[in-house]
Amino acid sequence: MSTILEITAPTLEWLQLSPLLVLLGAGAVGVLVEAFVPRTARYAVQVFIAGLAVVAALGLTINNWVAGETGIAAMGSVVTDGPTYVFWTMLLVFGLGGVALFAERGVGGGQSAFAASAATVPGSPLEREAERLKREHTEVFPLLVFALFGMLLFVASNDLLILFVALEILSLPLYLLSGMARRRRLLSQEAALKYFLLGAFASGFFLFGAALLYGYSGSFELGAIADAITEGTSSNLLLLAGMVLLAVGLLFKIGAVPFHAWTPDVYVGAPTPVTGFMAIATKTAAVGALLRIFYVALGAARWDWQPLLTGVAIATMLVGSVVALVQTDVKRLLAYSSIAHAGFILVGAVGVVAAAEDVSLNSVGSIAFYLLAYGFATLGAFAIVTMVRRSGGEANHLNAWRGLGRSHPVVATVMTLFLLSFAGIPPTAGFVGKLAVFAAAWAGGYGWLVFLAVVFSLVAAFLYLKIVVAMWFQDPVEGETAEVATPSLWTWCVLVVAALATIVLGILPGGLLELFNGAAEFIR
Amino acid sequence: MQLLEIVNAVPASGLFSLAWLLIAIPLASAALLLVLGRYSDKWGHILATAAPLASFTIGLVLFGQMLSADEGSRAASVPLFEWLSTGNWTIEVGLLVDQLSILFVLLITGVGSLIHIYSIGYMAHDDRRRRFFAYLNLFIAAMLLLVLADNYLVLFVGWEGVGLASYLLISFWQHRPSAAAAGQKAFVVNRVGDLGMAMAIFTMLAWFGSSSFSDVNAGAAELTPFWATLLGLLLLLGACGKSAQVPLQSWLLDAMEGPTPVSALIHAATMVTAGVYLVVRSNAIYAQSEIALTAVAIVGTVTLLAGAWIGSSKDDIKKVLAGSTMSQIGYMMLAAGLGPVGAAFAIFHLITHGFFKANMFLGAGSVMHGMDDDVDMRHYGGLSKAMRVTFITFAAGYLAIIGFPFTAGFYSKDHIIEAAFDQNTVLGVLALIGAGVTAYYMTRLMVMTFFGKKRWADDVHPHESPLVMTVPLIILAIASLGAGLAMNGWIQGWLAPPTGHEVHDTPLVHFTTIGLLTLAVVIVGVLVGWFLHRGEIPRNEPTTKNPLVLAGRADLYGDALNEHAIIRPTRGLSKGVAAIDRGVVDGLTMGSASLAGGLSAWLRTAQNGYVRTYGLTLVIGIVALAAIVFFGQLV
16 A cells, blocks of 8 residues: 555644734735735725734734733744733834834825835936836835734744744845835945845854754754753754854844944935834844743753853944944934844843742843833834935934924924933833843843943933934034924824833833733743 | 931821922923923913922921921821832832921922022023923922932932933023033033942842832841942942032033023032932941941042132132032031931031022122123122122121031031041041131132122123012022021931931030131131232233142143043044944955055945955854853853
């Protein structure tokens, strides 16, 4: 009797996976819309689909979270546990902000921030033709939804291969989006290419690391790797090399030194809504995945990776906070600030304070809160960057921001609020975030690192001060002053929500911090 | 050192549970003025002045209730809401109304109200007056939060809040580049102090799992000597930043760029004394560490001399007063550094200083008002006739600060000098010298401003200020003269619970050897000050080779020190890291020739070099990580 190749249908936990499926489906529908819906209606349809999908996914996530739908799903490849739900919720909230910023057409005088036709050569007749016809790329919405899907999968993967696939799913749309700026297109395309090449490079290392860990443990599953480490029978070299290479892929996405070189260029080159979305959502997803890999799979080998993350954290804080001091471009300043924040987050990750009854602040919960605080301020700050304009384009030079406090006090006040939150000045959310991650690191026995981190956070405060001083205390430079464009409801929503969240999370952080800390236990 | 008796605050009841209104009223007023913007230009200053008055009234009522209560039930804690609570860690936002904080409340709102009233006149011609008042209200709210907080974390919120208001107000006249620079400097220097505060709070959370005063006080005895000393020094660093003590003193002189009422309120009477409050509030920690306590006393002594020195060599009337503020806060620090014995004296001097220094600052503002905003004392002279009220009230402040018998300073400062002699003769002698120098520079200020021949230009017409400005002056002058008499026999007993000190008897008429000695030194100082400035005073600052004067004029080289010790190295580091971040790897790949020969030009022409460079950075990074990990294996 010949043996028939038996293929068993995979069992899928539909409800548990529903937020992922909704996003994937919406992305696919979005692609179809591009093919079948007339051009004039696409914008409205795409915004509607993307917005609805993110809201639906958010609703499902919260529903599942409340219902306690935890456990390993999709035949061991995806896990929904407390951290998954925390990061999913945050990612979807940031995604919603991203959709709103993408949909904004008011600040550009009825045009979106994306190129009329990205395939045309900059400066060519074709481009002018596309501009004249008021073409626009509504594909950005499905791309965003796909990226968001990848991010959600990334933080929930229980398996190194799925993790790699998710990494690529989230990266590719971002590469594309980075190259689609309407203004300064060459800069944008160059940034996209750089991001792509370096990202591919880093992904290669990640894959190599996954292969080495497979060689070490005989499995891609995070739990199995953890078991292999506990048994400790295989060659240590494979483990260590795999760990380092895996870390490279993740640290690249986080924007940690020395894998940060792309950050300033890409942040400056990419369309500002994309930068805002990328700055927070990519970082959140990568931090979530990093915590899962290092805490779940490599938790038993923490003595090996703690020095690694410590070194990276110090270098990241140093470069992020110190180099920013000599920058004069607002987007570049925010890019270095995002590097510095990556450093502070890593400080919180180093301590490895697991969730437990008697633990006041564990690492995962604190970091999640930090990301949330940082996320709202980031979305808001980049929203304001899109509004400060001169002669049709954004005015990103610090000189253009001079005197904004007098000409546009409301916008300048809100921006100052976000900057204070970045700097960690009470009573903003950023202060509580810093307090939480530093306290977690301290509880993990890294008091000296906390000291360094506090010093760097003080240095970093100066870079925000630079913008504040320019807005409030410096006289405008003749011929370089910026105007503040009046945005549509989309950007206003982002600004209002971000500003309120920044204040409320600073004054009443208790509930969320408690929630995040209570949901910080990984399942393996 | 004896263990301190710990007094537990009773839960608030009745009026005390409304203590949050103290803070909420000025905060709401500030928010209203800022939100309404121009619509409130007409009546904004009235509302803003009513706010601290309302808080002052509430403060007075609370104070009256505390006076009538028995000693054990005077302190009330007012929990407001739970800030965060996770696991075994709960941080509550709460207020503590006790014997110490209520005195601050009265000082802040009382002097604050007078300064608000004064500002109505002083800022009458400024078209941004409403905004000025909004900031003042914001400051009052933050300062009240600072002193009323029942734990260090909430105190820190107020601490940052007063800092913020202070920067806003220092750089209020932003059209002056020097004002913007001064605001920035205050921010920068204060961040160094904040480092101390932040680290101290982390240490407390780690040790006690709480940052509330009661938990910290209760647990302080368990601290090991090392941690007690460290905690004390960290708090001292915070105090130095806020209170402009050496080595973080340099911002205060520049802060005089702000409008004069701001100098009076923030940079004389209230905010700059927050450091003293912090040290006194943390007495349980300092009780555990002789070293930290001694450090406080030394910092105070050094500052009291440095401030007096600077005050002696400036011609700018506000800077003389600023140096004097530094110096007087030095006295308070010294007293706080003497331990429980001095704590009550520190607060006593803090309050009397709040009166007489606010009095003199506002007086200086009144002089400037009449002299077209000229601050150079060399352009004054003979103003005693032109500005009668200002002169008399200023003279009251003058008598108080030099310690003329039976004025406020006579009681508060002499106690400190005596207590210093009790503990350590060196500290005592230095404090005594400080008293002499104080008498010298204040006499110099008086003579140059109010006596002698007039030196002002013909187109300047000095005139007395309007009533809205002179009435606050008169009230403060009365307080400068009488506050010492009123509080001398009472304040030690009142403050005994929060400062943990047994009461010494200090009668009103009481001349000890040290007291007489101080008086003699003061008389010498006054005579020297008068003798040296009795004749003609040149309108321009004479050049001198006297190193003492030169050092004083240069703020004792504080800026130069900062420039060379901190700013330049930081800037160098920043440029260096930036260069490494961008350039060095390029240099490695392309040879140092291209780095020297127009790196930037090459970078522009060879864009793909960028990606390759970045890729190389990535690889180098991996090697570095691998090195860390494998090195970690060896250890």
